[in-house]
Amino acid sequence: GKMQVLGVISVILAVCCVNATVYFREEFLDGDEWKSRWVNSKHKSDYGEWKLTAGNFYGDAEKDKGLQTSQDARFYATSARFEPFSNEGKSLVIQFTVKHEQKIDCGGGYVKVFPADLDQADMHGDSSYYIMFGPDICGYSTKKVHVIFNYKGKNHLIKKEIKCKDDELSHLYTLILNPDQTYEVKIDNEKVESGSLEDDWDFLPPKKIKDPEAKKPEDWDDRAKIDDADDTKPEDWDKPENIPDPDAKKPEDWDEDMDGEWEPPMIPNPEYKGEWKPKQIDNPNYKGPWVHPEIDNPEYSPDSNIYKFDNIGILGLDLWQVKSGTIFDNFLITDDVKEAEDIAKETWGVTKEPERKMKQEQDDLKRKEEEEKNKEQDTEADDDEDEDADEDEEEEDEETKEDIEEARSDMEEEEAKPKDEL
Numbered sequence: 001g002k003m004q005v006l007g008v009i010s011v012i013l014a015v016c017c018v019n020a021t022v023y024f025r026e027e028f029l030d031g032d033e034w035k036s037r038w039v040n041s042k043h044k045s046d047y048g049e050w051k052l053t054a055g056n057f058y059g060d061a062e063k064d065k066g067l068q069t070s071q072d073a074r075f076y077a078t079s080a081r082f083e084p085f086s087n088e089g090k091s092l093v094i095q096f097t098v099k100h101e102q103k104i105d106c107g108g109g110y111v112k113v114f115p116a117d118l119d120q121a122d123m124h125g126d127s128s129y130y131i132m133f134g135p136d137i138c139g140y141s142t143k144k145v146h147v148i149f150n151y152k153g154k155n156h157l158i159k160k161e162i163k164c165k166d167d168e169l170s171h172l173y174t175l176i177l178n179p180d181q182t183y184e185v186k187i188d189n190e191k192v193e194s195g196s197l198e199d200d201w202d203f204l205p206p207k208k209i210k211d212p213e214a215k216k217p218e219d220w221d222d223r224a225k226i227d228d229a230d231d232t233k234p235e236d237w238d239k240p241e242n243i244p245d246p247d248a249k250k251p252e253d254w255d256e257d258m259d260g261e262w263e264p265p266m267i268p269n270p271e272y273k274g275e276w277k278p279k280q281i282d283n284p285n286y287k288g289p290w291v292h293p294e295i296d297n298p299e300y301s302p303d304s305n306i307y308k309f310d311n312i313g314i315l316g317l318d319l320w321q322v323k324s325g326t327i328f329d330n331f332l333i334t335d336d337v338k339e340a341e342d343i344a345k346e347t348w349g350v351t352k353e354p355e356r357k358m359k360q361e362q363d364d365l366k367r368k369e370e371e372e373k374n375k376e377q378d379t380e381a382d383d384d385e386d387e388d389a390d391e392d393e394e395e396e397d398e399e400t401k402e403d404i405e406e407a408r409s410d411m412e413e414e415e416a417k418p419k420d421e422l
Helices: 002-019 031-037 337-346 348-416
Strands: 022-026 038-040 050-053 066-069 074-085 092-100 106-108 111-115 131-138 142-151 154-157 170-177 182-187 190-196 208-210 225-227 242-244 266-268 280-282 294-296 312-321 326-334
Touching (some): 092 131, 092 337, 312 326
Antiparallel strands (some): 092 170, 106 312, 131 142, 208 294
16 A cells, blocks of 8 residues: 555665766866866966866855866856767756855856867857856846847847846856746746747747738727817917016116016916817717738748757856856756756855855954044044044134233333333
8 A cells, every 4th residue: 555655666766766867077176186077168368267276255165166267357258068969858957056245346156058079178158059148237227137049140138137146156057948838947946937939039920910901990990089069269278478577676776778688587487278179079980990910921930949949058157247256166067957956955045044144143243343444533533532622722822921921021011111211
């Protein structure tokens, strides 16, 4: 009974696990050995340098090490190769973590998946790729997740707006592409967008188009309201928009020979009613809005292989950053959604809370240091004010003493004068 059922479930799970294929996984756990697996492009001579680090805050000093951009205002280009494969008939899952610990102002945080025939040493911004996926931030206006697919040699951007994370912590980005032509985007293992390839990208011409032969009939009346023909304008309607100010008086010093004839200034007329228009009534001939009839688009042809890429073989980082400091880690390409979720829990899922805690402690310490610094500055400022006040008092005392001495001297001089001089 129950034991048999459990046995069957165990077999099914085992089969599923066996069938899950991990095409690429990179967590940078072997120190500088990553340099033997990743190839830096030489297309430009001044690409920014990558360094391996867990950053200023982390959940685990070793597990959280990843590739970090290290120079400001640079292009970056590096890639890693794996055994080529086709995703025909199965799901494709692309997953990685991004940490913008530099408070990124403008720069990419995305990956590109290339065909296996890419020349890695010559990879650059115009190199043809299959998929571009991940966050992109620039100022306040651009904070989105790119999902770009190449179809028949042309790159197609998703028509939906997907917001990315813009804080300084590590975040997990996952793209799932299914053979039934559906997709899903997850951030931190939670779905943020999904749909169908045909609906959310302009890969194919529209299924329906407006009938070029159809035209709105000349007698088609689409006015819901019309003027009331029986409505007439009241006789007292027309009043000037502005009138002379009745309270204005000619200035007493007005000289008509010099200033010309005096005219009172104009003010808005309180009796002005504006342009008269007849009232509106329901149009008895109203037929509603005319809808242009549609026909099947002769240029439309369904394609059940939009999702398919035949020669996937390279994952690359090809991006620009104004302020460097982004760390990329936990790269994964697999054909199994559950496998990706499990690996995410084993990696980012384990270190995210310790990382957040360490960041919070650093922020609290920094805030405390700032408060102490401000207190010291305020105390120094108060001391300076007291010193200035003391100096002012001393100066005033000196001036007072000088005034008294001067007055006393004057009095002595006066007393010393002969009385006949007084």
